[in-house]
Amino acid sequence: MTVHFPFQNSYSALPDSFFARVAPTPVAAPRLIKLNRPLALQLGLDPDLLETPEGAAILAGKTVPEGADPIAMAYAGHQFGHFVPQLGDGRAILLGEVIDRDGVRRDIQLKGSGPTPFSRRGDGRAALGPVLREYIVSEAMFALGIPTTRSLAAVFTGEHVIRETALPGAVLTRVAASHIRVGTFQFFAARRDTEAVRRLADHVIVRHYPGLRDLERPYHALLAGVVERQANLIARWLLVGFIHGVMNTDNSSISGETIDYGPCAFMDTYNPSQVFSSIDEMGRYAYANQPRIALWNLTRLAECLLPLFSDEQEKAVAEAQDILGAFTETFSTAYQAGLRKKVGLFTERDGDEALIQDLLDAMAKNQADFTLTFRKLGDAAVDDSADARAQFMEPAAFDEWAGRWRARIALDSQSATERQAAMHAVNPMFIPRNHRVEAVIQAAVNDDNYAPFEELVKVLAKPFDDQPAYTAYADPPLPDQRVLQTFCGT
Structure with a gap:
């Protein structure tokens, strides 16, 4: 049998200015590293066929499957606040779209599949390390319940790419609700091509916000919809301690998914000022800055849509500002509700926000582990001797706060075991610890050993389960294991 992708290609049916048609560059000797079998089934694909040499050749870009219409998408973007009028897919090629088992249209894209007209002198390839990182983290985010692009496959190319040194090359097959970004709108707005902006907005509404099509002001509603999704997304990032690392407008998805896992x-x-990305020298995209940057990015989207709002500039600006004004409240509502769940509060009372902020302040002062503090707090709901206090350099700081917390949770009617179960359902035991991800990458790159990768992916697929056999994966790094910087895949 032949591998079959039931492709539909709505984006490549748009005008030629939206993309460049380009085929993937064949690779020497593709070898499948990992296929996400459950995702393949969800997409209506045959995982057994994808695991054959023919499937590996398609997933590596060596063979273009029937029905594909390969394109590199055009977009612009603000990178660390500086506008670049043309970026585009420099090392990614969209093969096409499929309708999944739930009726949702999904892009299937090859990342690292060779140069495109947007490569800007780059080789268009990806190194093995960043491919494994994106596979691990994107699938972990999915398991955590956070909207995200997903990873269908990682394939070794049999070739090397040149970065600082020669590194093994790989291709990631990425699946997304779409790859349309704030920067996609900026690409056309910068060229004052209002008709293209309108055409793109109409396409986005049909694809992501179909309920808006018949409204009197669909473009206003589109901006409001993106604002709402982004506000909720960033709140969910903060609730699990995630730092994107490079929140440029070209990495801000219109669909509301987390996209582009570079130096994440x-x-x-816990440190609100935490930065890992080696290219974020000024801390623009630090953990606590992410809500502010998301609103900044959304403001850039609003600027693109102004000509669709009104011919009167002042009126259009006022309407956009009114819509953007909802971001802060939407984010705050989602974030505070999430924090209440993390500390086991079932009702909302005066003083809750201050109580939670006192915990965060104590965690920052005492260098408490973000993930384990909240997880162990769930255990402390049923056992006073649980070791949440062990996360603090000065355990007395936790003891003082815990006394007030116990008085507060006593005001809710739920039992201790109900509270623990509810807290464990939102506070993961396992996250992609940076030192674990780095160890997996080193084993693969240096020793061609993928057993650690397989095990880590397995553990992270069940982040809220205790998994007694894998408790070491929950441990924070020892001092000599700490990862101080993460790096962009290019």
């Missing part, structure tokens, strides 16, 4: 990381010790 999860915090170990």
Whole structure:
């Protein structure tokens, strides 16, 4: 049998200015590293066929499957606040779209599949390490319940790529609700091509916000919809200690998914100013800055949509500002509700926000592990001797706060075991610890050993379960294991 992708290609049916048609560059000797079998089934694909040499050749870009219409998408973007009028897919090629088992249209894209007209002198390839990182973290985010692009497969190319040194090459097959970004709108707005902006907005509404099509002001509603999704997304990032690392407008998805896992990381010790990305020298995209940057990015989207709002500039600006004004409240509502769940509060009372902020302040001062503090707090709901206090350099700081917390949770009617179960359902035991991800990458790159990768992916697929056989994966790094910087895949 032949591998079959039931492709539909709505984006490549848009005008030629939206993309460049380009085929993947064949690779020497593709070898499948990992196929996400459950995702393949969800997409209506045959995982057994994808695991054959023919499937590996398609997933590596050596063979273009029937029905594909390969394109590199055009977009612009603000990178660390500086506008670049043309970026585009420099090392990614969209093969096409499929309708999954739930009726949702999904892009299937090859990342690291060779140069495109947007490569800007780059080789268009990806090294093995960043491919494994994106596979691990994107699938972990999915398991955590956070909207995200997903990873269908990782394939070794049999070739090397040149970065600082020669590194083994790989291709990631990425699946997304779409790859349309704030920067996609900016690409056309910068060229004052209002008709293209309108065409793109109409496409986005049909694909992601179909309920808006018949409204009197669909473009206003589109901006409001993206604002709402982004506000909720960033709240969910903060609730698990995730730092994107490079929140440029070209990495801000219109669908509301997390996209482009470059120098991303999860915090170990809680620090609102935490930065891991080696290219974020000024801390623009630090953990606590992410809500502010998301609103900044959304403001850039609003600027693109102004001509669709009104011919009167002042009126259009006022309407956009009114819509953008909802971001802060939407984010705060989602974030505070999530924090209440993390500390086991079932009702909302005066003083809750201050109580939770006192915990966060104590965690920052005492270098408490973000993930384990909240997880162990769930255990402390049923056992006073649980070791949440062990996360603090000065355990007395936790004891003082815990006394007030116990008085507060006593005001709710739920039992201790109900509270623990509810807290464990939102406070993961396992996250992609940076030192674990790095160890997996080193084993693969240096020793061609993928057993650690397989095990880590397995553990992270059940982040809220205790998994007694894998408790070491919950441990924070020892001092000599700490990862201080993460790096962009290019």
